[in-house]
Amino acid sequence: MKTRVITTSEDLAQFCATFGDEQFITVDTEFIRERTYFPQLCLMQVATSKEAVAIDPIAGPEMDLQPLYAAFANEALVKVFHAAKQDIEIFVHDSGLVPYPLYDTQIAAMVCGYGESISYENLVRDIVGASLDKASRFTDWARRPLSDRQLVYALDDVIHLRVIYEKLQEKIAAGNRAGWIEQEMTDLADITKYRVDSSHAWMRLKAKTRSPLVLQLLRAAAQWREEMAAQKNVPRQRILKDDWVVQVATQMPQTVEQLQEVRGISGQLSKDNMTVLVEALNTARALPKESYPTVPERIKPMPAAQEACLDQLKLLLRQKCEDANVVPRLVAHKNDLEDLVRGRVTFEKSPISHGWRYEIFGAAAEALLAGKLTASVAEYRGGYGLVWQ
Numbered sequence: 117m118k119t120r121v122i123t124t125s126e127d128l129a130q131f132c133a134t135f136g137d138e139q140f141i142t143v144d145t146e147f148i149r150e151r152t153y154f155p156q157l158c159l160m161q162v163a164t165s166k167e168a169v170a171i172d173p174i175a176g177p178e179m180d181l182q183p184l185y186a187a188f189a190n191e192a193l194v195k196v197f198h199a200a201k202q203d204i205e206i207f208v209h210d211s212g213l214v215p216y217p218l219y220d221t222q223i224a225a226m227v228c229g230y231g232e233s234i235s236y237e238n239l240v241r242d243i244v245g246a247s248l249d250k251a252s253r254f255t256d257w258a259r260r261p262l263s264d265r266q267l268v269y270a271l272d273d274v275i276h277l278r279v280i281y282e283k284l285q286e287k288i289a290a291g292n293r294a295g296w297i298e299q300e301m302t303d304l305a306d307i308t309k310y311r312v313d314s315s316h317a318w319m320r321l322k323a324k325t326r327s328p329l330v331l332q333l334l335r336a337a338a339q340w341r342e343e344m345a346a347q348k349n350v351p352r353q354r355i356l357k358d359d360w361v362v363q364v365a366t367q368m369p370q371t372v373e374q375l376q377e378v379r380g381i382s383g384q385l386s387k388d389n390m391t392v393l394v395e396a397l398n399t400a401r402a403l404p405k406e407s408y409p410t411v412p413e414r415i416k417p418m419p420a421a422q423e424a425c426l427d428q429l430k431l432l433l434r435q436k437c438e439d440a441n442v443v444p445r446l447v448a449h450k451n452d453l454e455d456l457v458r459g460r461v462t463f464e465k466s467p468i469s470h471g472w473r474y475e476i477f478g479a480a481a482e483a484l485l486a487g488k489l490t491a492s493v494a495e496y497r498g499g500y501g502l503v504w505q
Contacts, residue, residue: 118167119271121262125180131162131169132183138164140194141187142277143215145203146257146270153345153352154209155202158257160184163274170267175260181210188215196281198222198236198273200304208310216305221277223300224284227293229441240276243283248272293442296472300446314342317352318409323362328408329401334365335409336400340393356384370398418458426457428491429481432504436477447477456485480504 122128135141146159160171162184173179188195188207195215197203199222204214225234230242237248252269288294303309318338323330338361345352356364360381369375372390376382385393418426430453437444448468455461463469463485468478483489484504494503 117163117275119169119267119275120167121170121172121175121267123172123175123179124177128171128179128181129183131171132187134164134166135187135190135193138193140196140219140281142196142274142281143203144197144270144273144277145206147202147206148256148258151351153349155206156258157206157210159262159270161270161274163271163278165278168271168275170262170270172262174258185211185213189213191217194219196221196277198239198277198280199233201309204304205310208307214305214307214310217301218305219281219301220304221280221284223297223304223446224281224288226443226446227296228284228287228291229443232443232445236273239280243280244276246272246276248276293472296442296446312342312346314339314346317342321358321362323365325366326411328405328410330365330368331410332400332403332408333368333397334362336396337361337364337393340396344389360384364393364397368397369394370401418454422457425485426453428484429453429457431491431502432480432484432489433477435502435504436480440476442476447473448481456481 122131142163144161145157146161147155147157149155157173160173162169162171171179171181171184173181185207187193188211195218197215197218197220200218200220204218208214221239222233222236225239226232230239237250240246240248249265249269249272252266255266257266288297315335318331318335321334321338323334325331337356341352341355341361344355348355360378363378364375364381367374367378369378372387372394375390375394381390430450433444433448433453437447452467456463456466463482466478467473468481470478480489489504491502491504493500495501496503
C-alpha cells in the first residue's frame with residue numbers, strides 16, 4: 117500500500133475527495149495531553165483501500181481539517197478505530213462532532229471472543245501475524261521533524277487495522293452477531309459522553325465530609341478550577357492542586373482575606389484569581405439549600421442469601437459466555453445483576469430480558485431466579501464441575 121505525509125490544506129482536500137468509492141476508512145491519532153487540558157492533536161493517520169496517509173496538522177501553516185471532518189459526517193462511509201474513545205474526544209473538541217457511523221474493533225474483538233479490552237498489539241499479532249515497533253509508542257509526537265521510524269509506526273496502525281476490521285467482520289457475519297454490537301457502537305457515538313460537565317468535577321475529589329454546605333463550596337471551587345483550566349488549556353492541577361480545592365471548601369472563606377488564610381494558597385493563586393474564586397464561592401453559598409449536593413447514602417451490605425444468589429448469577433453468566441465465546445461484560449454488567457438481586461429493577465426492565473442478551477444468558481438467568489434452574493456438581497473433563505439443570 118502506498119504511504120505519504122500530508123502537510124497542506126490543499127493536499128488534504130484532494131485526499132478526502134478520493135473517499136467516494138470507499139466503504140470504510142481506518143483512523144488513528146497521535147496526541148499528547150501532559151501539558152494541556154485538552155489533548156493536543158499531533159498527527160492523524162487515515163487509510164483507504166489504496167493508500168495510507170499521515171496528516172500532519174502542526175508541520176507548517178495551520179491546516180484546514182474541514183474536508184476530513186466532512187468525511188467523518190458522511191453516513192455512507194464507515195470510520196473504523198481501535199479503542200476509539202480518546203480519538204473521538206479529540207474530534208469532538210476540534211469539530212463538535214462524533215465521526216459517524218463508526219466502528220470500534222476492540223469492541224468487535226470482544227464479541228468474537230478475544231477477551232476483555234484486548235490490546236491493539238495483540239490483535240495485530242493474532243489476526244495479521246505481524247508485530248508492532250514498541251519503541252515509537254512513547255515518543256514526543258509534538259516534536260518536528262518526525263522520523264521515518266515514527267511515521268512507519270503510525271501508518272502501520274491504520275494499515276493493519278483494515279485487515280483486522282475485515283477479518284472481524286467475517287467472523288461476526290459467520291456467527292450472525294452483527295446485532296450484538298449495534299448498541300455498543302450507538303453508545304460510543306453519543307456525543308454527551310465526550311462533553312465536559314464542569315459541575316461534576318467535584319465528584320473526583322476526596323473530601324471527608326457530609327456537610328451539604330462544604331460539598332456545595334467544593335462543587336463551586338472545583339467547577340471554577342475546571343472552567344479556568346479549559347479556558348487557559350492547561351492541566352487543572354496547574355490552576356489549583358486537588359488538596360487546596362478541598363481545603364478551600366473546608367475552610368469556607370467569604371472574603372479574599374479569609375481565603376489567604378488557607379495555608380499555601382498564596383503560592384497557588386494570584387490576587388485576581390482569588391477574587392474570582394471567592395465570588396464563585398459566595399454565589400454558590402447564596403443558592404437555595406435544597407440545591408446543595410449531598411453524599412449518597414452508603415449502600416448496605418447484601419444479606420448472605422442475596423450475596424449467594426448474585427454469585428450464582430455471575431457464575432452462570434461466565435459459563436454461558438464461555439459457551440458463546442463472548443466477553444461477559446458485553447452481555448451483562450455486574451451492576452445489572454446486583455440491581456436484579458436487590459430488587460431495584462424487575463427482570464422485564466433489565467437489559468438481559470430481550471434480544472441477543474436474552475438468548476445467551478437472560479433466559480437461563482430468568483429460570484434461575486424463578487427456581488427452575490439449579491447447579492449441581494458432576495464429573496467434568498476428568499474432574500468435577502457445575503452443571504445447570
